[in-house]
Amino acid sequence: xxxxxxxxxxxxxxxxxxxxxxxxxxxxxxxxxxxxxxxxxxxxxxxxxxxxxxxxxxxxxxxxxxxxxxxxxxxxxxxxxxxxxxxxxxxxxxxxxxxxxxxxxxxxxxxxxxxxxxxxxxxxxxxxxxxxxxxxxxxxxxxxxxxxxxxxxxxxxxxxxxxxxxxxxxxxxxxxxxxxxxxxxxxxxxxxxxxxxxxxxxxxxxxxxxxxxxxxxxxxxxxxxxxxxxxxxxxxxxxxxxxxxxxxxxxxxxxxxxxxxxxxxxxxxxxxxxxxxxxxxxxxxxxxxxxxxxxxxxxxxxxxxxxxxxxxxxxxxxxxxxxxxxxxxxxxxxxxxxxxxxxxxxxxxxxxxxxxxxxxxxxxxxxxxxxxxxxxxxxxxxxxxxxxxxxxxxxxxxxxxxxxxxxxxxxxxxxxxxxxxxxxxxxxxxxxxxxxxxxxxxxxxxxxxxxxxxxxxxxxxxxxxxxxxxxxxxxxxxxxxxxxxxxxxxxxxxxxxxxxxxxxxxxxxxxxxxxxxxxxxxxxxxxxxxxxxxxxxxxxxxxxxxxxxxxxxxxxxxxxxxxxxxxxxxxxxxxxxxxxxxxxxxxxxxxxxxxxxxxxxxxxxxxxxxxxxxxxxxxxxxxxxxxxxxxxxxxxxxxxxxxxxxxxxxxxxxxxxxxxxxxxxxxxxxxxxxxxxxxxxxxxxxxxxxxxxxxxxxxxxxxxxxxxxxxxxxxxxxxxxxxxxxxxxxxxxxxxxxxxxxxxxxx
Numbered sequence: 001x002x003x004x005x006x007x008x009x010x011x012x013x014x015x016x017x018x019x020x021x022x023x024x025x026x027x028x029x030x031x032x033x034x035x036x037x038x039x040x041x042x043x044x045x046x047x048x049x050x051x052x053x054x055x056x057x058x059x060x061x062x063x064x065x066x067x068x069x070x071x072x073x074x075x076x077x078x079x080x081x082x083x084x085x086x087x088x089x090x091x092x093x094x095x096x097x098x099x100x101x102x103x104x105x106x107x108x109x110x111x112x113x114x115x116x117x118x119x120x121x122x123x124x125x126x127x128x129x130x131x132x133x134x135x136x137x138x139x140x141x142x143x144x145x146x147x148x149x150x151x152x153x154x155x156x157x158x159x160x161x162x163x164x165x166x167x168x169x170x171x172x173x174x175x176x177x178x179x180x181x182x183x184x185x186x187x188x189x190x191x192x193x194x195x196x197x198x199x200x201x202x203x204x205x206x207x208x209x210x211x212x213x214x215x216x217x218x219x220x221x222x223x224x225x226x227x228x229x230x231x232x233x234x235x236x237x238x239x240x241x242x243x244x245x246x247x248x249x250x251x252x253x254x255x256x257x258x259x260x261x262x263x264x265x266x267x268x269x270x271x272x273x274x275x276x277x278x279x280x281x282x283x284x285x286x287x288x289x290x291x292x293x294x295x296x297x298x299x300x301x302x303x304x305x306x307x308x309x310x311x312x313x314x315x316x317x318x319x320x321x322x323x324x325x326x327x328x329x330x331x332x333x334x335x336x337x338x339x340x341x342x343x344x345x346x347x348x349x350x351x352x353x354x355x356x357x358x359x360x361x362x363x364x365x366x367x368x369x370x371x372x373x374x375x376x377x378x379x380x381x382x383x384x385x386x387x388x389x390x391x392x393x394x395x396x397x398x399x400x401x402x403x404x405x406x407x408x409x410x411x412x413x414x415x416x417x418x419x420x421x422x423x424x425x426x427x428x429x430x431x432x433x434x435x436x437x438x439x440x441x442x443x444x445x446x447x448x449x450x451x452x453x454x455x456x457x458x459x460x461x462x463x464x465x466x467x468x469x470x471x472x473x474x475x476x477x478x479x480x481x482x483x484x485x486x487x488x489x490x491x492x493x494x495x496x497x498x499x500x501x502x503x504x505x506x507x508x509x510x511x512x513x514x515x516x517x518x519x520x521x522x523x524x525x526x527x528x529x530x531x532x533x534x535x536x537x538x539x540x541x542x543x544x545x546x547x548x549x550x551x552x553x554x555x556x557x558x559x560x561x562x563x564x565x566x567x568x569x570x571x572x573x574x575x576x577x578x579x580x581x582x583x584x585x586x587x588x589x590x591x592x593x594x595x596x597x598x599x600x601x602x603x604x605x606x607x608x609x610x611x612x613x614x615x616x617x618x619x620x621x622x623x624x625x626x627x628x629x630x631x632x633x634x635x636x637x638x639x640x641x642x643x644x645x646x647x648x649x650x651x652x653x654x655x656x657x658x659x660x661x662x663x664x665x666x667x668x669x670x671x672x673x674x675x676x677x678x679x680x681x682x683x684x685x686x687x688x689x690x691x692x693x694x695x696x697x698x699x700x701x702x703x704x705x706x707x708x709x710x711x712x713x714x715x716x717x718x719x720x721x722x723x724x725x726x727x728x729x730x731x732x733x734x735x736x737x738x739x740x741x742x743x744x745x746x747x
Contacts, residue, residue, distance in 0.1 A: 033167035086170030180210030252285030255380035285419025295589030310468025326358035327599035341371035355629030363427030364390030389427025496593035501609035504573030534606025574624035653697030666720030
């Protein structure tokens with residue numbers, strides 16, 4: 001049992017050789033990063049301003065040593081002193097008083113070291129971090145991360161600069177502990193169906209560090225209302241065999257489907273005299289999660305020669321299928337040591353406000369802090385957790401597979417007790433040409449086997465996308481074909497859209513905080529607009545990605561200043577994302593997921609596909625997405641954004657009920673607003689709609705009059721409950737004819 005905790009005072013230095021620690025010692029902060037310590041000591045400008053991040057490039061090739069000193073703690077004969085490293089980024093050597101006690105590699109795996117036998121009256125703890133791992137010295141790109149489990153994004157991405165952290169990203173503390181304590185104390189369960197109801201078969205998973213002979217285990221389980229379900233006492237050997245059955249437990253549900261009921265499991269380890277040596281608590285949410293075939297998926301392909309059907313990608317929780325609405329998460333900071341529990345909770349809270357029930361923790365990032373998963377448990381947000389692989393061809397070498405196994409097992413054991421964990425995934429875009437992996441790649445076969453061995457009741461997906469799923473597009477208008485997202489998605493038939501995007505610029509005040517004044521207008525190559533991913537971030541999409549200046553001007557006309565450009569860009573992002581989320585939901589049950597790319601960003605991007613600007617500033621698109629992700633709503637399918645006067649405007653009505661209860665939409669009216677005029681299109685008796693279903697309504701159309709303004713709106717309204725109402729913005733151009741007045745030029 002932890003009796004006292006020592007929080008150390010740190011210094012750090014860099015050096016060119018691992019064992020030659022002779023640099024300048026400066027004050028250091030843990031959690032943190034050595035780059036931040038060095039910049040703070042030398043009073044550098046903020047790394048996120050302009051192109052200041054370039055000054056950090058040399059640091060990734062150095063050794064860095066953290067050092068602290070501490071006095072020998074008072075220990076009795078039955079106590080030990082432990083050093084606990086919560087998170088290392090990325091590989092290190094640990095010495096106490098010059099004695100090497102650990103040689104560690106891994107981002108997600110914590111390290112606990114017993115230093116009792118090497119303690120002196122005054123002690124020196126050194127943690128030497130090695131230079132960042134690189135699969136090859138040149139070129140300097142994300143492929144350098146392909147032989148390690150370090151977060152890939154920090155090697156450079158279209159929203160992340162090349163700035164690779166080195167440091168202790170979680171707390172490193174000293175613990176005074178009992179001679180024997182829990183290294184694992186966990187309630188595991190199988191949720192089984194019996195006569196149309198569930199029962200939970202609970203069992204214990206225990207490991208003791210130290211001697212276990214003569215020790216006593218006390219295990220209790222409390223219901224959500226505080227009542228004791230069972231109370232067991234026995235030896236360690238007996239406790240490892242305990243099995244208890246809980247009939248009809250209260251279930252944990254995702255948001256909008258039921259309550260987030262959690263039980264409390266408590267473990268105590270005592271000696272023969274009744275002295276408590278260690279204690280562990282665990283929140284337990286009983287739920288069954290499966291990944292099942294989408295509606296109609298078994299019917300495809302429907303002609304010979306046959307191939308396999310699309311992969312299952314519908315989440316089924318406690319026997320109920322649901323539509324997954326959410327987003328892809330990337331790191332909240334370039335330096336993970338800056339992320340606090342409060343920031344993690346704030347991130348989940350914003351996802352909840354957006355109406356999301358699912359978050360994909362993208363494989364190019366790292367594992368989150370405990371507070372993130374705990375908040376997801378509380379709010380009923382499901383987590384799609386990926387292992388640390390993204391957009392690379394990861395090798396089959398024994399060295400890589402060993403570290404991958406260590407990191408994967410550590411991640412699973414840390415997270416599997418959270419009811420929010422709904423899906424394990426090998427990583428991002430591994431079956432695509434730029435990665436070149438497939439089902440037979442040893443890394444993915446290993447991850448599948450580990451997920452089954454450690455958490456067999458949670459589904460595993462090798463990567464995203466797999467056959468049937470879609471990634472992209474990443475613009476409001478496809479720059480090659482000129483087709484907008486309304487048209488693209490309304491004719492798409494994918495089982496899930498797990499990445500799609502419409503970019504938008506950051507707020508003007510945000511842009512002014514990191515772009516020098518003389519570079520603000522107009523946006524151009526060679527300025528902070530480029531280094532902060534507003535221009536030239538992904539030229540395969542467009543040269544002006546992610547600002548998409550030309551696309552913005554094509555809808556609104558030429559922007560005269562920065563304020564106009566930002567306002568128009570944010571409006572377009574809001575409009576596009578609203579339509580994509582709703583169109584995905586209209587395709588239920590053939591389609592079962594919609595997750596935009598991406599939710600947040602790790603540093604200030606001039607323009608990005610994110611819904612939150614760094615550090616946590618909501619873009620207007622977040623509220624538009626929240627409207628589209630209401631559990632129950634009325635929706636209209638319109639197959640393009642831009643129209644022409646005199647053209648027949650057409651739309652289709654839908655009622656969507658993805659809640660857990662029957663919803664009555666009543667009488668529905670569809671109205672087109674053109675300037676001050678309202679043009680009724682249709683009335684539809686939508687009526688009551690069962691939980692988890694869609695209803696298709698009638699079509700409406702009207703010829704757009706000559707006085708239609710550049711922007712007009714469509715409203716779909718319920719007579720009985722305005723909470724289901726919806727509205728959409730569209731664009732219009734006047735019909736242009738040739739000089740003889742006989743031929744349309746822009747139809």
